[in-house]
Amino acid sequence: MDGYLGVIVIVALVALLAAGGLFLLLRPGGKTAPPPVKPPETVPLPEEKEKRPAPAGEEGEGATTTVPPPVKPAEPVVVKPELEVPPPSAGRMVRLRSRLARSQSSLGRGLLDLLSRDRLDDEVWDEIEELLLTADVGVAPTQAIVEELRTRVKVLGSRTPEEVRALLREQLLVQINPGLDRTLNVARHGERAAVVLVVGVNGTGKTTTTGKLARVLVGDGKKVVLGAADTFRAAAADQLQTWGDRVGAEVVRGPEGADPASVAFDATAKGIEAKADVVIVDTAGRLHTKTGLMDELGKVKRVIEKRATVDEVLLVLDATTGQNGMRQAQVFAEVVNITGIALTKLDGTAKGGIVISVQRELGVPVKLAGLGEGPDDLAPFDPEVFVDAILGD
Template identity: 60%
Template sequence: MTDQAWILIAVLVVVLVVVGAVALTTGRRRRGPTTLPPEDVSPYEVDQPPAAGASAPVVTAPEEPAPPETPAPTLERPEPVAGRMQRLRARLARSGTIGQTLLSILSRGDLAENDWEEIEETLLLADVGVGPTTELMDKLRTETKVLGTSDAEQVRAVLRRELLELVDPTMDRVLHVEPAIGDDGQPHPATVLVVGVNGTGKTTTVGKLARLLVAEDHDVVLGAADTFRAAAADQLSTWGARVGVPVVRSEREGADPAAVAFDAVKEGRGAGADVVLVDTAGRLQNKAGLMDELGKIKRVMSRQAPVREVLLVLDATTGQNGMRQAEVFSQAVDITGIVLTKLDGTAKGGIVVAVQRELGVPVKFVGLGEGPDDLAPFEPEEFVDALLS
């Protein structure tokens, strides 16, 4: 081989040695120093494996945080029944236009025929009714002549006595909620059916009546048999929830109201309730089909327990139209009592006299405002005194 060939081989060897050394150094720098892996971190505390014959390792789980406690709903305590009329007497006195007008006329002294006509007109406008008005006019004429006086206090005493007689304090105004004894000899809850036309405040009255019964320590179950309006069932459920009273309702709009009423009474029997209040859909008195439905509801309820009360809710401001409503409802379901709503602030207080005289059915409750406890048992003397206050 020539000298040039040997030189070329020597150069190649040197290049290979240098390249290998550089590669070896770079690889070591990239890998870095060798270190031990870090210890595993675990959320649990685990002992090392035991030696032979030692007990099993103990595993302790971290404590779960306690779920926040849901506060129990605070139930309202309705106002006691005693004293409601006294508290509401000032409101009832707003309808004292009758008494104020009559006293103003009667205290004039010797009354002319025009004065007597004005008295008669005042009574008729107050919806006392033609028959009762005629009776009251005759008695007032006679008494004032016998007394021979125009003293306002004496005339007021005569007027109070005659109005109280017309209102008739002897009528039975008790809401009969004593347990009924069934054919099986077992006590059944007293059942109360509430009826009326649209817009009289019927569902609200049922809610307020439930509060009144709770205030008297009765166990109550509500039945939402107004199945045409979901809002009515929702409204009744709200009333019940405020005082801890269960509500039986149908989740299907348009369900058979008689079936809901039946289920409500059945639930009341099973729960050992004292009273079952059943709300019904408002209906016009001239709709024969809807009026017949009320009779069906009452009959179906009676299969579970006798219906003790049928309350008709009347708007006091409707006057003689309310009288026509009362007559038709009474024919359909045998009304046992009247609830007069919206009696505050109206001059139509005479409807009390008219409706009782026509139907022979007592006014048992009066609604005197929008507050939850603005429903009170009707007391004839309180009512007449408020009219003449």
């Protein structure tokens, strides 16, 4: 009986120990944590799966690799310059008169001072003659002016400053000849544009004058096409393009070294096609000593005349070159039929007498005067404004 009870007690103790150990294992503060709950697997959507790159080492069949499209470079933004509205040609020289007066005042003041002397002897007349020659009036015109002044002074006798000024003004105007037709021939011929050919030696400001002339004509309400036939100077076409863009004038150009006559022909054709009023062709600045280049200038004119007539041939001269400019003018006149002269830098020289001498030698009028560096400093030449600026108010 005692043995039986002992067995029961031992079984009961084992059961209690087992229950206690289980309790220690399951209580919250126990050392053994329950295993983590694995979250449900997320299945990617089809479009997401297509965008996900294949894991490393799993490329091949069944792997999805998306290559992004190449990024297209942004096209450069071309900003067109705002079109400018140049002032009309009327009254331009009057507005620029002060610049002319500053450069020519020494000539006018010197002549007035000499003629106002109480006694005009041979020595004074020699000074007057020298002053006129220094101003590039030329030998023959100078002699004519001095001779006429001597005769008129003898008739007048005593002279007031007003009489001296009127006398000198009259003689200068006679030599400049206000009766010459200084109109630019830029009128359309029915359906055909007028053509202006601009010629001259290197360094006279020919391309700049071409661009400024375009502004003059656009200011007068005309549609202009420019021909960049100076294909020997790399920057000439770009320079003319800038002038044209500013006023909305189309520019016809060719590759560097192209045949100038071909470019001139294309510009003329474009002017007719675009129903322009005027085509202005800028030619290369040719040295008058190079006969071959001068012959080429004649070719340019002949090729243009296959489509149209050349209505105006403007010779651009630098007023500061004096008598050297005269020699250049004479050579150009032998090659092409010059119809007018554009004198540049007239505001920067006291040698305004070149207006008289160049007209006398060539028999063609000065039609345009460059009186500054600004874009609108080219003006139709006005003889009376010119003489008044020389003599002052």
